[in-house]
Amino acid sequence: MTEVQQRTSAPRCISAGIVGFLPLIAVALTWLQWQDKLPAELASHWSDTGAPDDFMATGTALGLGFALTGTPAAIALASAYIATLRPALFRGIVGFAGMISGMGAGTWLISAGLTLQAGSAEKAALGWWLAALIASFLFGAVPYFIAPKPKFTSGKHETRLPLGEQEAGAWSRTITSKMLLWLPVALLALTAVIYLPTIQDGSGTSWIGLGTMLACVIVVGLIAHVQVTVDWRGLRIVSTLGRIPLKRIKLHEIAAVEVTELRPSEWGGWGYRIMPGRSAVIMGAGPGLIITTTADKLFAVTVGDPDTAASLLLALRDRVSQP
């Protein structure tokens, strides 16, 4: 089974890596096409009115274009060797590399193309091309979706906790992420360093900036220490700070449960992660649960003693699903 998957997905992995070179090819082809017509300088930055306000030597812009498209593409292609071992990480790498190289090519094409069209760097107004520049990031989606879709579940937990007819079971565990615990502390310190002097000397405090920083501190703090509970209501995750509910999956919504090792790199990092078709509360690398819901969505949570949680969850689920 695994061998078949590896053989069939290998061409897609290589294709995803090769497609990442398209922005580099676009830069190279346009340079070959335009090299005799381009002036010595290109518009490289625009003011909010759309008029150019900074310029760059054409050679430097070209070098940047090659570097920003070639380096990520090479890294993405080189990472193909981990594609079968860590498919989710590979997909993330090719997607991110595609975003960078797309932006690199977009910057070159707009900078050189607008200058060429206007006749000189000083006349190269940006206008609606700003949208194209932003959209160039979307190129990352191309290699991302070409790369094989990783399988996050490889098996099902089958053990049920034996419960008597009149017996109730509840499992509870608090989890602390050391990393997420320190992050709000560091953010708070940074906020104090940035904003305290401006408050003290009355030199004008950006209250929106201060509010945003404090909101970040609270949001990260909420996820740093959570309580996971399994009982007759299903699986629930609440932040121990203010008992704010973060996730709830009812028993009848559970299709399957798997106990596995979870890696932040495969679930989009630390904290509460939301991705297409799956979400997770990742407190660090380690054992955890992956729940497949009846709507075919995945939810993962890192937690100690996941075997007991899974066995109880299935026993309680079976109890409610019995006619």
Add this chain to the structure above:
Amino acid sequence: MLFRVDAASELSLADQIAVQVRSGVVAGSLAPGERLPPARDLATALQVNMHTVLRAYKQLRDEGVIEMRQGRGAFVRQDAGPGLIRLTELAEQLMDEARKLGMSQQDIVRLIGGVAKA
């Protein structure tokens, strides 16, 4: 930590909760300093009255297994481990002796209940 209560058991619901906390401390699944679930949450999770959980927690506090901190909940005492391990050893000795006499588990529970009442 796993809590389970059986309405069909001879032990009261509060005693069942207390036994499991004690076992958790001895087995190491509840570490010194670890916070127990809030009584209201545990009661809802087990579908029992909150006073049942509070009765179990008070029993454990009186035994020196946990400490109740005002407004913060119940925590396993830092010195809870060794005493309970000693108690467990004594319980194991009791079980061995009782088995030699051909006593069933129910007989032992009844015996301890009788001693406790005396």
